[in-house]
Amino acid sequence: MAAKQRDISISEFFAKNRHLLGFDNPRKALLTAIKEAVDNSMDACEEAHILPEITVSIKQLTEKKFTITIKDNGPGIVSEQIPNIFAKLLYGSKFHSLKMSRGQQGIGISAAGMYGLLTTGEPVQIISRTDKRKKASHCHVQIDTSKNKPLVVLDEDCDFDLPTGTQVTITLEGKYQKGKQSVDEYLVQTAMANPHATIIYNLPDGSVYEYKQQSKKMPFVPVEIKPHPYGVELGLLYKMAKESTSKRLSAFLHHDFSRVSSNMAGGICKKAKLSKNARPASLSLKEAEVLHTAINETKIMAPPVNCIGPIGENELEQGLKRTVEAEFYAASTRKPSVYRGNPFLIEAAIAYGFKTAQNKSNGDGDDEDKQVQMELKRFANRVPLLYQQGACAIHKAVGEINWRNYSLSQSRGTLPMGPMVLMVHIASVWVPFTSESKEAIAHYPEIIKEIKLAVQECGRKLGIYLRKQKRIRQEMAKRGYIETYLPYIGEALQEILLLKDKQVETVVSRLKEVLEKTRQL
Numbered sequence: 001m002a003a004k005q006r007d008i009s010i011s012e013f014f015a016k017n018r019h020l021l022g023f024d025n026p027r028k029a030l031l032t033a034i035k036e037a038v039d040n041s042m043d044a045c046e047e048a049h050i051l052p053e054i055t056v057s058i059k060q061l062t063e064k065k066f067t068i069t070i071k072d073n074g075p076g077i078v079s080e081q082i083p084n085i086f087a088k089l090l091y092g093s094k095f096h097s098l099k100m101s102r103g104q105q106g107i108g109i110s111a112a113g114m115y116g117l118l119t120t121g122e123p124v125q126i127i128s129r130t131d132k133r134k135k136a137s138h139c140h141v142q143i144d145t146s147k148n149k150p151l152v153v154l155d156e157d158c159d160f161d162l163p164t165g166t167q168v169t170i171t172l173e174g175k176y177q178k179g180k181q182s183v184d185e186y187l188v189q190t191a192m193a194n195p196h197a198t199i200i201y202n203l204p205d206g207s208v209y210e211y212k213q214q215s216k217k218m219p220f221v222p223v224e225i226k227p228h229p230y231g232v233e234l235g236l237l238y239k240m241a242k243e244s245t246s247k248r249l250s251a252f253l254h255h256d257f258s259r260v261s262s263n264m265a266g267g268i269c270k271k272a273k274l275s276k277n278a279r280p281a282s283l284s285l286k287e288a289e290v291l292h293t294a295i296n297e298t299k300i301m302a303p304p305v306n307c308i309g310p311i312g313e314n315e316l317e318q319g320l321k322r323t324v325e326a327e328f329y330a331a332s333t334r335k336p337s338v339y340r341g342n343p344f345l346i347e348a349a350i351a352y353g354f355k356t357a358q359n360k361s362n363g364d365g366d367d368e369d370k371q372v373q374m375e376l377k378r379f380a381n382r383v384p385l386l387y388q389q390g391a392c393a394i395h396k397a398v399g400e401i402n403w404r405n406y407s408l409s410q411s412r413g414t415l416p417m418g419p420m421v422l423m424v425h426i427a428s429v430w431v432p433f434t435s436e437s438k439e440a441i442a443h444y445p446e447i448i449k450e451i452k453l454a455v456q457e458c459g460r461k462l463g464i465y466l467r468k469q470k471r472i473r474q475e476m477a478k479r480g481y482i483e484t485y486l487p488y489i490g491e492a493l494q495e496i497l498l499l500k501d502k503q504v505e506t507v508v509s510r511l512k513e514v515l516e517k518t519r520q521l
């Protein structure tokens with residue numbers, strides 16, 4: 001065995017475990033590769049305060065082989081960075097910063113390129129321009145999986161039709177299929193959660209969809225924050241102290257964490273019986289443990305929340321209206337909250353009574369509406385999540401709500417029945433995904449509680465609407481009965497009061513007039 005021991009490169013590991021990154025089958029692989037590139041384009045544009053204009057093209061080369069191209073009008077990538085970004089796993093600008101962004105791991109686009117290389121042998125092709133006065137860089141790069149290092153196959157200057165931007169082309173084994181977990185669905189939902197973006201989509205059959213920008217308002221541009229002391233575990237605190245550039249313990253606490261004033265830092269050192277002038281780098285593990293306890297015994301303000309931005313109630317409703325034609329809409333955005341020291345925020349929006357379901361169930365009527373289950377659309381930092389719904393904290397929270405309180409039928413722990421779409425969005429500086437493929441949110445109790453509160457707020461508004469609609473329907477039914485029986489009432493009156501036919505007609509038409517007036521009221 002000793003002779004067999006050797007290093008395993010991260011790329012070899014993920015090449016074998018590609019399902020961990022969302023490349024388990026050809027259909028999902030096509031979606032994941034496009035998703036990684038589009039998410040990066042959106043992040044890059046927003047970071048540079050540019051309203052995103054993104055073109056996604058899929059070309060089918062053979063039955064299983066596809067070429068995808070994603071082009072953006074972002075700031076571009078400096079040519080020296082291109083090989084590492086596209087052909088080295090765990091390389092990126094977002095992992096080390098606590099900032100709300102779609103990407104966070106530094107693995108997405110290089111994994112897509114690696115999957116393309118493994119399945120078709122083709123390198124990733126990139127054109128990127130960072131300055132309108134200069135030519136663009138055109139590179140072909142591929143990953144050396146045994147070393148997790150990039151190999152540059154081609155590097156030259158070229159023309160590009162945008163002043164700045166990036167175009168990525170990957171050839172890969174895939175399968176194009178419409179439906180719930182398709183590229184089409186991902187792009188529709190992306191348009192829903194990003195009203196500030198324009199997305200042009202060239203389908204493999206030659207047709208084009210265009211999701212035009214709905215709002216010229218740049219979404220909230222997030223700022224980076226430092227970790228909150230409550231979210232830092234002992235091992236990390238020890239490591240941060242060792243790596244800190246601060247010379248004194250109190251300065252380390254004040255500068256490397258959020259919400260620790262220099263006064264408070266002094267207080268924490270005193271509580272831990274450590275000198276505030278001690279060198280953080282020479283802290284022993286025992287001392288770090290005492291410091292950790294002292295931190296958790298000190299009352300520290302919650303982390304700043306200006307680092308996360310919601311989509312907004314208006315924008316959420318607009319987003320829903322863009323794709324779902326319904327009779328009732330409601331939205332609700334919660335105030336930011338904190339899990340493990342990380343700020344996060346939940347928002348929800350509901351569209352009830354959408355046309356397709358109504359058609360399916362032949363118009364109104366409670367009983368028929370109950371045949372369809374609610375459609376749940378999950379988003380994390382404005383990215384639609386299409387897989388692993390059952391494993392997601394959003395699904396768990398929505399299933400645990402008692403929807404019967406809002407006049408909807410529901411079996412215990414499942415999604416309620418009704419022709420409706422529910423959108424739930426979590427925005428956070430670090431979204432706790434259950435795996436590297438970023439498909440489901442982990443079950444943190446603080447997150448589940450906030451999801452429930454946001455959805456319940458929408459549910460209450462829906463309940464009020466549904467009860468009102470029910471009252472109106474009952475009223476109409478009552479009037480219907482009266483109208484049906486009106487001629488018989490006339491006949492009975494004739495018999496009782498010995499009225500003439502003419503008089504009966506007058507009584508009946510008078511009653512009809514009264515009914516019509518009350519209906520208009």
Ligand SMILES: Nc1ncnc2c1ncn2[C@@H]1O[C@H](COP(=O)(O)OP(=O)(O)OP(=O)(O)O)[C@@H](O)[C@H]1O
Pocket residue numbers: 036040041044072074075076077085091092093094095102103104105106107108109110111166
């Ligand atoms: N279109 C683009 N324009 C500008 N910069 C980009 C673009 N695509 C990628 N980048 C840069 O490349 C880095 C690596 O991208 P990659 O998708 O591999 O990781 P990530 O987005 O940081 O995290 P994740 O693995 O969660 O997607 C990004 O952090 C970003 O700095």
Ligand SMILES: [Mg+2]
Pocket residue numbers: 036039040102103104106107108109
């Ligand atoms: Mg990414």
